[in-house]
Amino acid sequence: MADLVGKSIVVTGGASGIGLATVAQLLRLKARVAVGDLGPSPSAGLTELVAQTTDQDLFFYKQVDVSNRPSVDEFMRAVLQRFGMVDGLINNAGICPNEGEMATDEVFDAIMAVNLKGVWNVGTEAIRIMAKQESRGVIVNTASDAALKGIKGLAAYTASKHGVLGLTRVWCKEWTPKGIRVNAVAPGVTDTPMVAKIASGHTSGEETTKQWLQNIPMGRFGQPAEIGSVICFLLSKESSFMSGQVLRIGGGEGE
Numbered sequence: 001m002a003d004l005v006g007k008s009i010v011v012t013g014g015a016s017g018i019g020l021a022t023v024a025q026l027l028r029l030k031a032r033v034a035v036g037d038l039g040p041s042p043s044a045g046l047t048e049l050v051a052q053t054t055d056q057d058l059f060f061y062k063q064v065d066v067s068n069r070p071s072v073d074e075f076m077r078a079v080l081q082r083f084g085m086v087d088g089l090i091n092n093a094g095i096c097p098n099e100g101e102m103a104t105d106e107v108f109d110a111i112m113a114v115n116l117k118g119v120w121n122v123g124t125e126a127i128r129i130m131a132k133q134e135s136r137g138v139i140v141n142t143a144s145d146a147a148l149k150g151i152k153g154l155a156a157y158t159a160s161k162h163g164v165l166g167l168t169r170v171w172c173k174e175w176t177p178k179g180i181r182v183n184a185v186a187p188g189v190t191d192t193p194m195v196a197k198i199a200s201g202h203t204s205g206e207e208t209t210k211q212w213l214q215n216i217p218m219g220r221f222g223q224p225a226e227i228g229s230v231i232c233f234l235l236s237k238e239s240s241f242m243s244g245q246v247l248r249i250g251g252g253e254g255e
């Protein structure tokens, strides 16, 4: 099991879905967890989770908009003030609005701002901090299946996630020689509020869902915890010889 006891881990987009499930695992592993998300206070899911945690000091929450550099700087300063260091970053915040037949420029820009620039903003800030620490650190970027292939109807989202893989690979070349590991996960369809929203936004949510399922050899969607466990593995020493990699977690190789 991943040994993350006492490690200071930052999770963006930790209020919901994959981020929330990863926070739950990190708290179980006794890591110190700093969550940043859009809400002014922790979501109901986070509040419930923290209430069940024996050591409440392990948890820190602050509002952040990852697409906004000053907001990210303020968030990371607050994390440092609280935990003194950043051992790990899970660059997970993301959006996937309905792009329709062709995304408008506004939708394209909004997706890029969060999914790609957001990863850049938090990642570069974390690298700056980690590079000054003797123990350095580990970054896990949440990419997507969409980083590995073209997904019809999701051009902007797909491009943004290809960009996340690009950053993962370049940061590995630039920073792994200095002791910072950088990897990515590429989840397939995972049962989160994001996916529920996408399915309901299609003319027939049920039809879309059926089509997605047909493409997954395991015949089911992923559970957020099944992504979280791989993220914890990539954060831990168990993956100490891995960097610049992307792990696909999608119930088997579909179309």
Ligand code: NAI
Pocket (backbone or CB within 6 Å): 012, 013, 014, 015, 016, 017, 018, 019, 036, 037, 038, 039, 064, 065, 066, 067, 092, 093, 094, 095, 096, 114, 118, 142, 143, 144, 145, 186, 187, 188, 189, 190, 191, 192, 193, 194, 195
């Ligand atoms: P979700 O919608 O349940 O959670 C995303 C979280 O990110 C939310 O709490 C949201 O408030 C936060 N967020 C959005 N914009 C933000 C911003 N500007 N600043 C800070 N926080 C922000 O979605 P889910 O499914 O858990 O997604 C997590 C990550 O996994 C995303 O990067 C997504 O693209 C990726 N992913 C999800 C898949 C899925 O099937 N659910 C598949 C592949 C990748």
